[in-house]
Amino acid sequence: MSRYLLRRLGQAALVLWAAYTVSFLVLFALPGDAVDTKFGGEASDITPEQLQALREQYGLDRAVPLQYLSRLGRALTGDFGTSFDSGRPVSALIAESLPATAAVAGLALLLGILGGTALALLAAAAPDRWYSRLPLNLPPLGVAVPSFLVGLLLLELFSFRLHWFPAIGNEGIGSIVLPAITLAIPTGAVVAQLLAKSLQQTMSQPYADTARAKGASEARVLRRHAVRNAVIPALTISGVLVGQLLSGAVITETVFSRTGLGRLTATAVSGQDIPVVQGIVVFGALVFVVVNLIVDLLYPMLDKRIVHSARRTPAAAVGGP
Numbered sequence: 001m002s003r004y005l006l007r008r009l010g011q012a013a014l015v016l017w018a019a020y021t022v023s024f025l026v027l028f029a030l031p032g033d034a035v036d037t038k039f040g041g042e043a044s045d046i047t048p049e050q051l052q053a054l055r056e057q058y059g060l061d062r063a064v065p066l067q068y069l070s071r072l073g074r075a076l077t078g079d080f081g082t083s084f085d086s087g088r089p090v091s092a093l094i095a096e097s098l099p100a101t102a103a104v105a106g107l108a109l110l111l112g113i114l115g116g117t118a119l120a121l122l123a124a125a126a127p128d129r130w131y132s133r134l135p136l137n138l139p140p141l142g143v144a145v146p147s148f149l150v151g152l153l154l155l156e157l158f159s160f161r162l163h164w165f166p167a168i169g170n171e172g173i174g175s176i177v178l179p180a181i182t183l184a185i186p187t188g189a190v191v192a193q194l195l196a197k198s199l200q201q202t203m204s205q206p207y208a209d210t211a212r213a214k215g216a217s218e219a220r221v222l223r224r225h226a227v228r229n230a231v232i233p234a235l236t237i238s239g240v241l242v243g244q245l246l247s248g249a250v251i252t253e254t255v256f257s258r259t260g261l262g263r264l265t266a267t268a269v270s271g272q273d274i275p276v277v278q279g280i281v282v283f284g285a286l287v288f289v290v291v292n293l294i295v296d297l298l299y300p301m302l303d304k305r306i307v308h309s310a311r312r313t314p315a316a317a318v319g320g321p
Helices: 002-029 034-039 048-058 064-076 090-125 130-144 147-161 173-203 206-213 218-236 238-255 261-270 274-302 305-319
Strands: none
Touching (some): 090 261, 173 238
């Protein structure tokens, strides 16, 4: 287990480095820089000499490899620098924006898992009913409908017509409901699709037939035998779902005029605020890595054969079958 954890930590470090490097290269591939975006333009009164002085102040006058190595060295100590736009530390900006985004993403993940699981169990418990096919049709619909359109429809119905929830802002618990539902719909659709198919396959396994032969009802077979084995594929994509929630925050926070990581990301990208963008990218990659590591550690709790198989693999490789 210790070697497994060390290997996973090494992979995590590689993912974080790759995320940092790719974001750096993409930002520097864009035309212009943060100084041009903020102070340049035909209507600007700043002289070329002043623009050059600002580039020297921000360290943008040095060669790109030197900038990369300098920023990477500071990032290894947890220092992502200060924002070109506000002059504030990147860590402080992320810490201020995180709670609002985490509240929406957390509620969206909860609603998505509960809703998707309920639909999948409904399909498995009543395979001959019309609604048992509904979970299989949700993912295409959830992916095909853009999130911003779902958000606008929810605003029109629940904010402007029914007046149940506020349309914009971060004030109160009610302000996170509609953004969370907007993000939960595609999440729940994916969970329902994977879990429904996995339950169908599990319920047709020989051990399920044996349980039925012993007199167990369909509900008992589903609850005691099928769910634990069927949940593993759905658990596997949890890291991807968390990543989708973080990326979806950019859209939902724009539609609902909320402040959070999504709004901070959109502002930083449009202004080519390199330190802020890189800090957010690395933070998102860190969340993705941590969630996937937790999922890997949960596998043995659901199926002990996974651990036994991992332990036998090296021996088999060395000593043969």
